[in-house]
Amino acid sequence: MNNPESWGFETRAVHAGQEPDETTGAITVPIHLATTFVQSAPGEHHGFEYSRTSNPTRVALERSIAALEGAASGHAFASGMAAENALVGLLHPGDHVVLGLDAYGGTFRLIARVYGERGIDWSTVDLSDPAALAAALRPETRQVWVETPTNPMLTVVDIAALADTAHAAGAALIVDNTFATPYLQNPLALGADIVVHSSTKYLGGHSDVVGGFVAVNDENLAEQLAFVQNAAGAVPSPFDCYLLLRGVKTLGVRMDRHCDNAAAIVDFLAGHPAVSSVLYPGLAGHPGHAVAAMQMRRFGGMVSCVLRGGEQAAVAAVSSTRVFRLAESLGAVESLIEQPSTMTHLSVADSPLAVDPGLIRLSVGIESIDDLLADLDEALH
Ligand code: P1T
Numbered sequence: 001m002n003n004p005e006s007w008g009f010e011t012r013a014v015h016a017g018q019e020p021d022e023t024t025g026a027i028t029v030p031i032h033l034a035t036t037f038v039q040s041a042p043g044e045h046h047g048f049e050y051s052r053t054s055n056p057t058r059v060a061l062e063r064s065i066a067a068l069e070g071a072a073s074g075h076a077f078a079s080g081m082a083a084e085n086a087l088v089g090l091l092h093p094g095d096h097v098v099l100g101l102d103a104y105g106g107t108f109r110l111i112a113r114v115y116g117e118r119g120i121d122w123s124t125v126d127l128s129d130p131a132a133l134a135a136a137l138r139p140e141t142r143q144v145w146v147e148t149p150t151n152p153m154l155t156v157v158d159i160a161a162l163a164d165t166a167h168a169a170g171a172a173l174i175v176d177n178t179f180a181t182p183y184l185q186n187p188l189a190l191g192a193d194i195v196v197h198s199s200t201k202y203l204g205g206h207s208d209v210v211g212g213f214v215a216v217n218d219e220n221l222a223e224q225l226a227f228v229q230n231a232a233g234a235v236p237s238p239f240d241c242y243l244l245l246r247g248v249k250t251l252g253v254r255m256d257r258h259c260d261n262a263a264a265i266v267d268f269l270a271g272h273p274a275v276s277s278v279l280y281p282g283l284a285g286h287p288g289h290a291v292a293a294m295q296m297r298r299f300g301g302m303v304s305c306v307l308r309g310g311e312q313a314a315v316a317a318v319s320s321t322r323v324f325r326l327a328e329s330l331g332a333v334e335s336l337i338e339q340p341s342t343m344t345h346l347s348v349a350d351s352p353l354a355v356d357p358g359l360i361r362l363s364v365g366i367e368s369i370d371d372l373l374a375d376l377d378e379a380l381h
Helices: 009-015 056-069 080-088 105-118 130-136 159-168 219-232 238-248 251-270 289-295 310-320 369-379
Strands: 073-077 096-100 121-125 141-147 172-176 194-198 212-216 275-279 302-307 336-338 359-363
Touching: 009 056, 009 251, 056 073, 056 212, 056 238, 073 080, 073 219, 080 105, 080 194, 080 212, 080 219, 096 105, 105 121, 105 141, 121 130, 130 159, 141 159, 159 172, 212 219, 251 275, 251 302, 251 369, 302 310, 310 336, 310 359, 310 369
Parallel strands: 096 121, 096 141, 141 172, 172 194
Antiparallel strands: 073 212, 194 212, 275 302, 302 359, 336 359
């Protein structure tokens, strides 16, 4: 029982990578602000040389989240996009990438706009159908990028099936686990090669830190990522690492409340006359429900719905809630509401990933459920 490898999720969340400080006994990981570390002779040191390359607070964070993902190694970045950029940076001109038909707008923008114009080829495919992926793979395909559940359509894809399909063609499967978090889903255990996070969201959990994370098992990949992390230098500050270490400790507890509140809100929205459809993997009628039940512990805190009144009704609803704050981002203790087509997913307008302007996205927080329901009831009347 006392072997950290066998600890349950909540025990790992509190303790993995976060051992008391060896010199002082401090129970929390110190914020190591030093940019450089003394050497007794060139190359002889305590494991740290320069803070961009490695920093003790960052190492604690990297061990912590890697342990939650069941990964051999973790790499922290200054934002989710910086983490994604490190992954696209592994590609060479002429390489091909497959993207889902539904992804965070920034991911699409990075691959299609930044790298697409510099020799990386890409295509989009409905990843909820593994046969469609098989048809889209080419000899030059190196990476398949997957979100599950997706942002903002909450589409679920079968990680194990897509991993098999991608591997058969020699491509790596990258899973953005931001929506599910390692508490609800562990993509590496399901066959994915790489897990990426916007740790700005549930991992941090309090809307006060921007960060990104990559977790892998393959040693060679880990080496390449450590090289890019140091060479490109998009690393998080020690204070950001500390905030994330603090946030991660309560991840499991917060996720359970997010899931409880989301389930109650889904029930309410599903019976509401102003709502034409509710997108949530926990609904028995959701096309990905069976796969989600198989690969996720619970169904998450993100809910999207389409309003009967279309764009006008969506703008009115997101502008009139009071407990749900109108804002981009997600995954924190406070509930947020937004219209993806004009906000988080504006960069996919006029692309195959364009979002219905009548769709609204809710990041359900941990507030009292009665207040959240009353707020939505008033906004949707
Ligand atoms: O914002 P940043 O930490 O750089 O992470 C980018 C990112 C990556 N992947 C997913 C699934 C995301 O949702 C995000 C960021 N998303 C929002 C800001 C949003 O409101 O959807």
